[in-house]
Amino acid sequence: MYPRPIPEDARIQRALYLGGVALVVILWLLPLLAVMLTSIRSNEELMAGNYWGWPQKFSLIENYKAVFEQTAMLRFFLNSLLITIPSVIGVLILSTLTGFVLSRYPFRGSNLIFALFVGGNFLPAQIMMIPVRDLMVRLGLYDTVYALIIFHIAFQTGFATLFMRNFIAALPGELFQAARAEGASPFQTLRHVVVPLVRPALAALAILTFTFVWNDYFWAIVLTQSDAVKPVTAGLNNLRGEWTSAWNIVSAATIFVALPPVVMFFMMQKHFVAGLTMGAVKG
Template sequence: MYPRPIADDAPVKRGLYISLVVLVLLLWLVPLLAVMATSLRSFDEVMAGNYWGWPKTFNFAENYTSVFTQTAMARYFINSLIITVPSVFGVLILSTMTGFVLSRYRFRSAQLIFALFVGGNFLPAQIMMIPVRDLMVELGLYDTYYALIIFHIAFQTGFATLFMRNFIAALPDELFQAARAEGASARQTLVHVVVPLVRPALAALAILTFTFVWNDYFWAIVLTQSEAVKPVTAGLNNLRGEWVSSWNLVAAATIMVAIPPVAMFFLMQRHFIAGLTVGAVKG
């Protein structure tokens, strides 16, 4: 199942492997480096066609300041926070409760309910576009924060339930037996026993959900229309002019949009790794 380690006495294979790794890494990094370089160029330099060369002038402060002073990116950032933060908390709360019930209680249709949670992850998002949009219109939620918040909570809870169910199922049975012996209710067991022990899983799930919701573009353009509620991903498209686009500002805004999920990952990296490894022990 796993690739065999390359022996030390096979320098050709080891050299070929390292070369392929470096090549793939460069192919992945080149677009990112090009965007970072473009965000430092002046508008005239971009219009002159210098996309891949070394920047002649470094307009770091000017470009990144203009993102918030000459565009509506500040509003889009606030919109993304208003949408993402409640979505993350909603997913964490619902998935913890459903994961606890599905992993620790045996009842009729439990497997069917779990299959419905998991099966929703296999549906292409495109086939739900029209039904979800029509539903939000009927509910009067179209082009509001609530449309995106409700959808993201509903859409992400399936994967999150699978994640939390496996993590909670890996906890020792003796803990729950002791809680029942002490007369703890299901709610007390969840709050005082399960939640403190699944903090690494919650941290990992928070990072994943934050990244999914923050980086979403498809549903941002399907469920929103006005500038007042658009998140950053949809707002980036508005930075393109009808005739001329300031690609240096677009590149700078793109870098700024990528910072929050990257920063959150590095701040919670230890919990993220622990959550992924421990949660995969028992199914």
């Protein structure tokens, strides 16, 4: 362990250390706390200029209720789920396949293909705006969730392939030699050797992909227009335009949008660091 662990018996030292870190966390999250505070503030108070003081009256319920009742955020929220979940599943499947092949079946040109995946993923996505939009129009998918799902799967597969390839490459080679010695087909190897071992990597990848797709704003505005398919980020920005002076409502909606990735992250945090350790770091 580095830094050297504070000894278990130095209780006071440990408590002080924890307190110090907690203070840093508060400073670190101060801007976010301010937004949370605003989300429970009443409109009158904001109009009166009380932006930072402690709220005299808590309007938590009213504000969040307003978000659900007076805006279409709930629908945008469901749209986001409809877009994000299939995208994450698609990315996990495709990248396990590509990562497996690229790490364990070297062939002439495999490095080039790998380089294309990595390189393509590093491109600023904005430069593909016009061609991608035209493609979706030609496929008749413009302004449907499928347009976003297909694009996100395609784009995230680049990064995910890099991640999975590194992870699978770091698995002990003996396992694969043993599988080959037993005459296992590539499919059997995938099923019985790779899949059971990559779970932590998949967990980490799932969180990252979920976050990227859920938080996407650019493609949401390029590929959709109707409320029936618009995801929550585009909805939030619309809300900012429509409720310009109702900052408490905008804040409440902002917190609402941030919730799923945060919850997902907290739930899977343990797997996340473990998966990342093995996937990104050891590769």
